Ligand code: SF4
Ligand code: SF4
């Protein structure tokens with residue numbers, strides 16, 4: 001079985017306990033306007049282009065089956081075949097999305113087994129939305145568990161509960177964003193309602209080890225009211241999970257440019273450390289174990 005992945009990141013320390021390898025699945029069913037990984041959103045492979053690295057050698061034009069002989073197909077007609085990336089020696093072109101077999105990923109992530117053992121780490125499957133490729137996710141999780149590896153899944157939980165339920169026996173830690181308690185705001189900012197997500201979070205809190213995360217996005221959810229509504233929802237869950245606040249960061253700006261996409265959060269400034277501490281208090285006041293993930 002193969003699945004589509006756009007990055008395998010070793011030595012990750014922000015995606016669960018210990019030192020981890022994070023496998024990023026391609027494809028997401030949300031479209032958060034601040035998304036840190038725009039290359040994760042489309043399921044089809046895509047090519048990014050960094051003009052600052054281009055020396056105009058023209059090799060990509062010759063290699064591109066969809067070229068008109070003057071320019072390569074990027075971005076309009078590109079089908080992500082990757083031929084231009086292979087001949088671009090400056091790295092101006094980068095392919096996002098490659099199909100891997102479960103065994104290929106397993107061999108790669110097991111190179112760090114000693115590190116997982118020493119630090120209490122493991123493997124995190126992120127995205128995108130990992131449940132967009134549920135069969136592949138199940139196969140990979142089951143292979144990891146048969147090797148005794150700690151597994152975490154980062155998922156926005158906008159997915160049928162039946163799929164999540166099937167995966168739970170293989171997941172040691174479920175990491176899920178809670179971006180807004182207000183359905184209209186959530187819909188406007190991510191393209192989807194939060195109802196299914198909140199329902200799934202409630203179910204997850206009953207039956208698995210859950211870590212909730214809130215990305216703090218200036219102008220979207222960084223008010224006392226918005227964060228209090230999220231905190232109230234968490235405090236009322238059947239079993240109150242741990243919670244992390246993540247600060248918005250605009251460092252992904254270059255990726256949007258490379259993919260020729262608008263970055264609607266481009267002009268936002270990240271919250272200060274003091275503001276983040278103040279936001280965390282909103283959760284702590286309600287008895288929630290809230291930390292800053294930075
Ligand atoms: S192959 Fe790379 S460096 Fe050469 S023209 Fe194409 S993008 Fe630029
Ligand atoms: S990925 Fe393929 S179709 Fe797209 S620009 Fe490169 S060579 Fe052309």
Ligand code: SF4
Nearest residue numbers: 028030031032035128
């Ligand atoms: S759910 Fe995550 S990966 Fe998907 S669009 Fe939102 S921030 Fe990006």
